[in-house]
Every structure is written in structure tokens, then in C-alpha cells.
Amino acid sequence: MVTTKTGKRGASRVAVGAVVIVAVAIAAFGVLYLNGSGSSTCTSATSFGGPVAPQAIRISEYSGSSNSANPPGYKPDEVTVVIGVNNSVTWTNDDSAAHTATSTSAPAGSCFDSGNMGSGASYTYTFTVPGTYKYDCRYHSWMTGTIVVKAS
Numbered sequence: 001m002v003t004t005k006t007g008k009r010g011a012s013r014v015a016v017g018a019v020v021i022v023a024v025a026i027a028a029f030g031v032l033y034l035n036g037s038g039s040s041t042c043t044s045a046t047s048f049g050g051p052v053a054p055q056a057i058r059i060s061e062y063s064g065s066s067n068s069a070n071p072p073g074y075k076p077d078e079v080t081v082v083i084g085v086n087n088s089v090t091w092t093n094d095d096s097a098a099h100t101a102t103s104t105s106a107p108a109g110s111c112f113d114s115g116n117m118g119s120g121a122s123y124t125y126t127f128t129v130p131g132t133y134k135y136d137c138r139y140h141s142w143m144t145g146t147i148v149v150k151a152s
Helices: 013-035
Strands: 046-048 057-061 078-082 088-093 102-105 122-126 131-136 144-150
Antiparallel strands (some): 046 122
16 A cells, blocks of 8 residues: 555555556456457367267277376377268367367368367367368367378
8 A cells, every 4th residue: 555645555556557467457357258259260160068070989088087197188099080980079178177279270261169068068070171180179288189180
């Protein structure tokens, strides 16, 4: 507290500024974490929740994957799919923590981002462009995976 010339006590401008900065940072983190709306610019067709396509390859964000002592975080963490045969992949969050499946490296115009996936949620992406896709969880950096897509 700072005492002014009039003898009244007031909060320091530095303290008020620090409180405002912390509040903005917490709000920004909350929006990112709860809405899953990071800086991704993915516009590819995706689906969230609902029934899993019968030919989809299933990847589990397994129980305990949010613990850095349990890498890689996805089972299986390396998958090969063939366009027109088994080109859909469904990630299911079998952990108690929230996760994402977000591409970090992909062929041009074919990125994917599940957004925030709470416990029990699933996300399906259908691959239509051959190439190697690397992905991770935005919340847990040790959770990484690779999908190789081959032409039919």
C-alpha cells in the first residue's frame, strides 16, 4: 500500500498492473484449455464424438498417459493407413486428464486438431492425402505419434 499526500491509502500501480496481467493470463489459459481453441489453423473435415467408423484404426490416449513417466501417450503411437481401405483414425481419451491429437507436421492443407478431448471423448479424422503426419497433445509434450498415409 502507498500513502498519498492526502493520507489516503491506495494500491500501488505496479501491484494493480501485476494483478491485471495475471488475470488476463489465467483467462487466456482457461479459454485455450477448456475450449481447445489454440492457434491451429486446420480447416480439414473432421468429426468429434459419435460412432466410430468400422474401418477406423483406433488409437488410445491410455490411462496414465498424462504422466510424463508414461510416454509415448498414444497406443499405438505409429500407424500406417491406406487411402480407401483404412484411412480413418479414431483417438479415444481413456485417461482422466484432457488431451488433444494435434498435427505438428503434415502434407500441405491436411492438418488435423481434435481440440480439447475430455475423459471418454473420441475424435475421428479421415486421411485423404498421402504423406507422413506427426502429431502430439498440446497439453502434454511427451505424447507424440506418427501416421504414415499411403495411396491405395
